[in-house]
Amino acid sequence: MSGKFWLNGRFVEGAQARLDVADRGFTLGDGLFETLAVRNGKTLRVKAHLARLGAGARALCIPVPYDDAALGRALSDTTRMNGVRDGVLRLTLSRGSGARGLAPPEKPSPTVVIAAEAGLPPETPARAIVARTARRDEGSALSRLKSLSYLEEVLARMEARDAGADEALLLNTQGRIADGAASTLFVHLGDWLLTPTIEDGALPGIVRAAAIRELGAVPRALAPEDVHRADEAVLVNSLGVRALVALDGRPIGSGKEGIWCAKLREIAHADE
Amino acid sequence: MSGKFWLNGRFVEGAQARLDVADRGFTLGDGLFETLAVRNGKTLRVKAHLARLGAGARALCIPVPYDDAALGRALSDTTRMNGVRDGVLRLTLSRGSGARGLAPPEKPSPTVVIAAEAGLPPETPARAIVARTARRDEGSALSRLKSLSYLEEVLARMEARDAGADEALLLNTQGRIADGAASTLFVHLGDWLLTPTIEDGALPGIVRAAAIRELGAVPRALAPEDVHRADEAVLVNSLGVRALVALDGRPIGSGKEGIWCAKLREIAHADE
Numbered sequence: 372m373s374g375k376f377w378l379n380g381r382f383v384e385g386a387q388a389r390l391d392v393a394d395r396g397f398t399l400g401d402g403l404f405e406t407l408a409v410r411n412g413k414t415l416r417v418k419a420h421l422a423r424l425g426a427g428a429r430a431l432c433i434p435v436p437y438d439d440a441a442l443g444r445a446l447s448d449t450t451r452m453n454g455v456r457d458g459v460l461r462l463t464l465s466r467g468s469g470a471r472g473l474a475p476p477e478k479p480s481p482t483v484v485i486a487a488e489a490g491l492p493p494e495t496p497a498r499a500i501v502a503r504t505a506r507r508d509e510g511s512a513l514s515r516l517k518s519l520s521y522l523e524e525v526l527a528r529m530e531a532r533d534a535g536a537d538e539a540l541l542l543n544t545q546g547r548i549a550d551g552a553a554s555t556l557f558v559h560l561g562d563w564l565l566t567p568t569i570e571d572g573a574l575p576g577i578v579r580a581a582a583i584r585e586l587g588a589v590p591r592a593l594a595p596e597d598v599h600r601a602d603e604a605v606l607v608n609s610l611g612v613r614a615l616v617a618l619d620g621r622p623i624g625s626g627k628e629g630i631w632c633a634k635l636r637e638i639a640h641a642d643e
Numbered sequence: 644m645s646g647k648f649w650l651n652g653r654f655v656e657g658a659q660a661r662l663d664v665a666d667r668g669f670t671l672g673d674g675l676f677e678t679l680a681v682r683n684g685k686t687l688r689v690k691a692h693l694a695r696l697g698a699g700a701r702a703l704c705i706p707v708p709y710d711d712a713a714l715g716r717a718l719s720d721t722t723r724m725n726g727v728r729d730g731v732l733r734l735t736l737s738r739g740s741g742a743r744g745l746a747p748p749e750k751p752s753p754t755v756v757i758a759a760e761a762g763l764p765p766e767t768p769a770r771a772i773v774a775r776t777a778r779r780d781e782g783s784a785l786s787r788l789k790s791l792s793y794l795e796e797v798l799a800r801m802e803a804r805d806a807g808a809d810e811a812l813l814l815n816t817q818g819r820i821a822d823g824a825a826s827t828l829f830v831h832l833g834d835w836l837l838t839p840t841i842e843d844g845a846l847p848g849i850v851r852a853a854a855i856r857e858l859g860a861v862p863r864a865l866a867p868e869d870v871h872r873a874d875e876a877v878l879v880n881s882l883g884v885r886a887l888v889a890l891d892g893r894p895i896g897s898g899k900e901g902i903w904c905a906k907l908r909e910i911a912h913a914d915e
Contacts, residue, residue: 389663392650392662392756393758394669398676398791459743465669508778508780519671519792519794522791523783526785528745544782
């Protein structure tokens with residue numbers, strides 16, 4: 372990302388936006404992030420994203436140095452300063468600099484970075500693989516956190532790229548589907564709109580929660596076979612919604628975008 | 644860490660040593676590190692550390708921008724520039740800056756940082772807990788890598804600190820011991836010096852490998868009960884060796900440092 376970054380309360384130009392090399396975000400992946408969509412100049416579901424960030428920070432004992440009102444202003448200021456009408460904001464929180472070793476500093480000075488990027492990812496139909504090199508440990512506290520220790524997801528996405536696919540589905544330690552590397556899976560099966568459970572390692576996604584509330588989607592244990600049997604599958608995250616039209620090279624349902632994709636997209640594009 | 648950092652081929656003063664906020668080490672924990680001991684002005688087992696770094700970089704498809712000879716010189720230069728006689732070097736390799744999202748840049752410009760710190764950690768007897776919040780997924784490729792996605796180990800160490808202990812042992816998904824958060828476990832049981840297997844999630848430690856070679860230590864599936872039954876337990880990493888004298892509040896063996904601790908220390912302090 373380039374342009375102007377919001378860095379601990381100040382705007383800095385991309386080239387000048389620098390971090391301490393001893394920042395624990397860099398040395399240990401010790402922090403969290405949120406990715407938010409900006410549509411028509413409006414940042415979507417800010418409250419829910421900041422609530423998730425706050426919950427994660429409490430779990431990691433990272434004090435957030437700004438309240439939600441200040442972070443909300445920082446997000447909209449970053450949008451404005453970068454002239455973004457439709458695009459992406461990324462908010463990163465790390466525990467800040469620390470001495471060598473795992474032990475966190477007693478009084479951390481966290482780092483907060485907000486970056487903006489014009490343009491949203493395409494919402495065209497996607498093909499996925501089931502990742503074989505990477506998996507999600509549903510028994511780890513990290514599976515519930517959007518943490519800076521995201522290398523497992525990077526490996527999964529690299530595997531997808533090498534297979535000519537757009538996304539990778541991560542299995543958990545039981546062989547059930549946990550999540551996409553950067554998306555939540557929904558399948559329409561029988562009369563149900565289903566999505567992997569948090570217990571199986573799904574990240575508690577913002578649009579996922581809205582789809583459960585507003586579309587009656589049901590968290591359920593899912594295996595790759597369930598995706599193959601589905602009449603429709605969809606990949607969802609805060610930045611958009613893509614029909615999942617093939618898994619491991621086999622078409623899903625009609626192999627085209629369907630009605631649940633449209634319904635989920637309506638939710639993903641809405642603000643509340 | 645402070646003093647002079649080696650950053651992509653140049654020495655910079657601590658306060659001036661800065662990273663790009665878009666560095667994937669920071670945004671995604673996308674990289675690796677090595678921690679090396681300096682004793683009497685000599686950096687120990689440089690070749691083995693650089694070999695492990697190289698193997699990890701190949702696994703992650705991160706091109707290392709310097710050859711081992713250049714990195715070896717950089718390590719000894721960093722030691723000298725910081726006047727370290729006994730201390731610690733940390734070498735960090737990240738994939739470098741990238742656009743937003745998981746997909747790695749096609750032509751990465753990796754970041755290499757070497758930091759030095761005077762003084763080695765104490766080798767006094769240690770108390771450990773079995774981590775309950777964090778665990779090691781032995782089925783993940785990451786369990787074999789000393790990666791920048793190290794938050795699971797940070798959580799384990801925080802749990803140890805909160806329990807008044809020095810170290811946490813991480814279980815794997817099968818309930819067997821994988822590793823310490825920042826150390827390899829050895830137990831002396833019957834006539835055997837045992838250590839968790841790589842298959843169970845142990846990080847392939849440098850001193851671990853030397854102990855297998857030189858002391859005949861045997862990788863074996865180990866449970867917490869085995870530690871309680873042992874006549875001696877030891878925690879080992881590149882920076883030193885500590886007797887493990889209690890686990891979850893229960894003394895191990897004599898509750899004092901024993902002969903295997905001394906033997907392992909001899910190996911940990913040796914250069915080859």
